[in-house]
Amino acid sequence: xxxxxxxxxxxxxGLLFSLGLAFPASSHHSFPAQxxxxxxxxxxxxxxxxxxxxxxVYFYLxxxxxxxxxxxxxxxGSPIAMxxxxxxRNSVAVGDILEVEGSLARDGSNLVNANSVxxxxxxxxLFAGSSRDD
Amino acid sequence: MNRAAxxxxxxxxxxxxxxxxxxxxxCVYAQLPTPRFDxxxxxxxxxxGETGHWNSGVGNLSENxxxxxxxxxxxxxxxxxxxxxxxxxxxIVQERLATLGRDDPHPRCMPNGGPRQFHTPWxxxxxxxxxxxxxxxxxxxxxxxxREIWLDGREHPDLETYTLTFFGHSVGHWEGDTLVxxxxxxxxxxxxxxxxxxxxxxxxxxxxxxxxxxNHDTLHYEVAIDDPGxxxxxxxxxxxxxxxSFHMTEYFCQDNNVDLEHIVGPQ
Numbered sequence: 467x468x469x470x471x472x473x474x475x476x477x478x479x480g481l482l483f484s485l486g487l488a489f490p491a492s493s494h495h496s497f498p499a500q501x502x503x504x505x506x507x508x509x510x511x512x513x514x515x516x517x518x519x520x521x522x523v524y525f526y527l528x529x530x531x532x533x534x535x536x537x538x539x540x541x542x543g544s545p546i547a548m549x550x551x552x553x554x555r556n557s558v559a560v561g562d563i564l565e566v567e568g569s570l571a572r573d574g575s576n577l578v579n580a581n582s583v584x585x586x587x588x589x590x591x592l593f594a595g596s597s598r599d600d
Numbered sequence: 601m602n603r604a605a606x607x608x609x610x611x612x613x614x615x616x617x618x619x620x621x622x623x624x625x626x627c628v629y630a631q632l633p634t635p636r637f638d639x640x641x642x643x644x645x646x647x648x649g650e651t652g653h654w655n656s657g658v659g660n661l662s663e664n665x666x667x668x669x670x671x672x673x674x675x676x677x678x679x680x681x682x683x684x685x686x687x688x689x690x691x692i693v694q695e696r697l698a699t700l701g702r703d704d705p706h707p708r709c710m711p712n713g714g715p716r717q718f719h720t721p722w723x724x725x726x727x728x729x730x731x732x733x734x735x736x737x738x739x740x741x742x743x744x745x746x747r748e749i750w751l752d753g754r755e756h757p758d759l760e761t762y763t764l765t766f767f768g769h770s771v772g773h774w775e776g777d778t779l780v781x782x783x784x785x786x787x788x789x790x791x792x793x794x795x796x797x798x799x800x801x802x803x804x805x806x807x808x809x810x811x812x813x814x815n816h817d818t819l820h821y822e823v824a825i826d827d828p829g830x831x832x833x834x835x836x837x838x839x840x841x842x843x844x845s846f847h848m849t850e851y852f853c854q855d856n857n858v859d860l861e862h863i864v865g866p867q
Contacts, residue, residue, distance in 0.1 A: 499700040499865045519856035546849045573864045
């Protein structure tokens with residue numbers, strides 16, 4: 467195989483890859499009306515409640531603030547999305563310490579749309595299950 | 601041209617000709633054929649013993665291509681490319697886009713009538729109930745509602761007395777391998793597209809949907825929209841809905857719908 471033929475093959479493979487990557491992502495429904503993607507936040511805290519329910523999974527952390535603790539709510543995708551990406555309702559347990567990255571709610575409440583969750587003790591990163599696509 | 605190509609120009613021509621042929625051959629052989637019932641009728645659902653359903657399609661209800669960011673136009677000034685809106689309809693869709701879909705009935709767990717059923721998350725199943733000659737289109741998402749398409753030759757009811765509904769009254773027939781569905785009788789209490797968000801319609805909405813399955817993994821959805829109340833002329837849109845081998849898991853929007861108080865739109 468000469469160099470010209472190799473170059474053509476590589477271009478061809480590159481084209482196939484770029485076509486594959488060009489598939490559009492699912493769109494949001496209420497995400498932009500509820501959350502501000504321009505306001506990212508990272509929080510650490512103890513898991514105090516998990517609601518593995520439709521339309522979206524919610525979990526609640528107790529987070530240490532100056533002078534005490536505050537409860538924050540975190541929204542994720544639906545249980546269907548979570549399960550298709552390797553989560554289940556026992557992936558985290560009350561008392562686990564989680565580090566969460568996400569976007570703040572527009573209404574100023576203690577609510578975050580989670581897009582990354584890490585179990586602090588093990589460092590295990592759980593699926594990023596934002597409700598953005600749901 | 602480089603030296604290799606100069607040495608053998610036929611190689612370049614041969615390569616260029618072979619690419620599309622190779623691609624087309626791969627596509628044909630990678631796809632399973634369209635499933636059919638014993639009498640040859642296309643089966644728009646799962647085959648015996650098969651698990652799977654139609655995933656949510658990613659198409660836009662738009663007459664022309666417009667660049668989208670999710671449910672919103674990247675260039676809002678392109679709104680006239682989407683559909684031939686009447687002035688009031690254009691104003692209302694612009695308001696709904698500008699407020700980021702804040703008032704959409706969908707997060708309030710209302711049914712997704714019309715084309716919206718074919719691009720709502722968590723997909724749909726299409727079941728041909730041959731004993732009653734109707735097809736059921738069952739949503740996996742939203743409030744997990746369903747519509748029926750009568751294939752038994754019945755006519756539409758009198759709209760003067762028909763109670764207008766989210767899914768309207770649908771009658772269908774086969775044209776070759778394409779299911780053609782005629783629907784009237786819609787109410788105005790839902791937004792009939794997910795993308796773009798906020799597309800308006802009136803109770804004059806009349807849809808002709810053409811649904812086909814060119815291969816096992818693809819549902820092709822075409823819709824002709826005739827609504828003289830909202831649009832100046834009939835217009836069309838189309839997209840593909842992919843098959844997924846996941847089971848259509850139970851989902852009810854109503855279960856723990858705690859978002860509503862936080863859906864505030866731009867602040």
